[in-house]
Amino acid sequence: MKRSYDVKDPVVDRVLTKFTERSNEGFRKYGQSLDNERRNGLKNLVGYLNDIQEELMDAVLYIQAAREELADLSDEALVDKFREENMNDNKEVFLNWMMDDEKCCDPVCEECEGGDCLRSDSYGA
Numbered sequence: 001m002k003r004s005y006d007v008k009d010p011v012v013d014r015v016l017t018k019f020t021e022r023s024n025e026g027f028r029k030y031g032q033s034l035d036n037e038r039r040n041g042l043k044n045l046v047g048y049l050n051d052i053q054e055e056l057m058d059a060v061l062y063i064q065a066a067r068e069e070l071a072d073l074s075d076e077a078l079v080d081k082f083r084e085e086n087m088n089d090n091k092e093v094f095l096n097w098m099m100d101d102e103k104c105c106d107p108v109c110e111e112c113e114g115g116d117c118l119r120s121d122s123y124g125a
Contacts, residue, residue, distance in 0.1 A: 007013040027033055037043050043051075 005013075005016060007016065023033070030037075032040075032042075
């Protein structure tokens with residue numbers, strides 16, 4: 001039962017392709033179509049309602065997992081952006097500090113507004 005559709009929207013075309021692939025996979029897996037299952041009385045209305053409920057429950061779980069994955073990715077992106085921005089800020093501070101002849105080469109020098117000054121006799125004392 002081959003049909004062709006004059007589909008203008010590529011998204012709709014992709015969805016139709018997925019429906020067809022899923023139907024064919026179901027036929028391979030179960031050896032019959034959904035229509036045959038219904039016509040031959042292999043599943044009743046309660047069975048279909050149970051299937052719908054189970055599928056929707058699974059869908060809700062997939063939605064939650066996807067939201068959590070998105071949040072994790074967003075958090076990772078924020079951390080990466082923060083690191084990148086701070087790295088750039090630290091490079092600028094370091095380069096400015098290195099260009100300042102009044103400071104020694106120790107970024108924590110007390111005389112240079114940091115710790116021990118490598119130019120003084122008190123360094124390491």
